[in-house]
C-alpha cells in the first residue's frame with residue numbers, strides 16, 4: 001500500500017497558544033485513519049491543516065507526493081482531496097439532487113464542464129452518489145426536508161461525488177441517533193476500495209469499528225499511533241483517556 005498523505009513536523013500556533021507541536025501522520029491509500037484524543041488536543045486543527053483551512057506555522061503536508069503545505073483548498077480538491085466539516089453545509093432550499101450536482105460542478109472549470117460532461121452523464125454520477133447513501137428515492141425532495149442524519153449523509157455523498165482519493169470528515173456522526181451512527185459506518189465501509197479516510201470522531205466505538213489505523217493526539221502532539229488493537233492496548237493512551245477524557 002502506498003503512502004497517500006504525509007504530514008511531517010506540523011506545528012500550528014494561534015498567538016501564544018501552540019495547538020499543534022510537531023505532528024507526523026502517514027495515511028496509506030485504502031485505509032481509514034482515525035484521529036482521536038481529548039478535547040482541545042488539536043484534532044480539528046490538524047484536519048484543517050490537511051484541508052488547507054489553516055496553514056501550518058511550520059512543517060509540511062504532502063499528498064500523493066505533491067507538496068500541498070501552502071496549497072489553496074481548491075488546489076487540494078483538484079488533486080483529489082475532499083472534506084466535510086462538522087457544520088452541515090447543504091443548501092436546504094435546493095433539491096437533494098441539485099446539492100450533489102452543484103458539488104460535482106464546483107470541482108470543474110467552466111470549459112471542462114462544457115467539453116466533457118453531458119447532462120446524462122452528470123445525472124448518472126449524481127444518482128450513483130445518492131444511491132451509495134440511500135438517498136436516491138429522495139432526489140427530488142428539498143434537502144431541508146431531510147432528517148439531520150440524512151443531511152449528514154447527503155454531505156458525505158457531496159464530498160464523494162467528485163471521486164476523491166482522500167476524504168476528510170470532522171465528527172460526521174455528531175447529533176446522530178445510535179442507529180444512524182451504525183448505518184453511517186455501514187455506508188462508509190464500501191468506499192474504502194477507492195478512497196482513503198481521515199476522520200475526527202468522539203464516538204470511540206464508531207471509530208474502532210471502521211478504522212484501520214488510529215492516531216491519538218494529546219496537547220497538540222502525537223501520543224501514539226497504530227492499529228486499532230495496538231491503540232486499545234496502549235498503556236499511555238489508556239492513561240490519558242482515564243485521566244483527561
Ligand SMILES: Nc1ncnc2c1ncn2[C@@H]1O[C@H](COP(=O)(O)OP(=O)(O)OP(=O)(O)O)[C@@H](O)[C@H]1O
Pocket residue numbers: 014017018019037038039040041042043044045046
Ligand atoms: N481559530 C483558533 N483560534 C485560536 N485558538 C484556536 C483556534 N482553533 C483552535 N484553537 C485552539 O487550539 C487548541 C486545539 O483545538 P482543536 O479544535 O484542534 O482541538 P480538538 O482536539 O479538535 O478539540 P475538540 O475535541 O474539543 O473538538 C484548543 O486549545 C483550541 O482552543
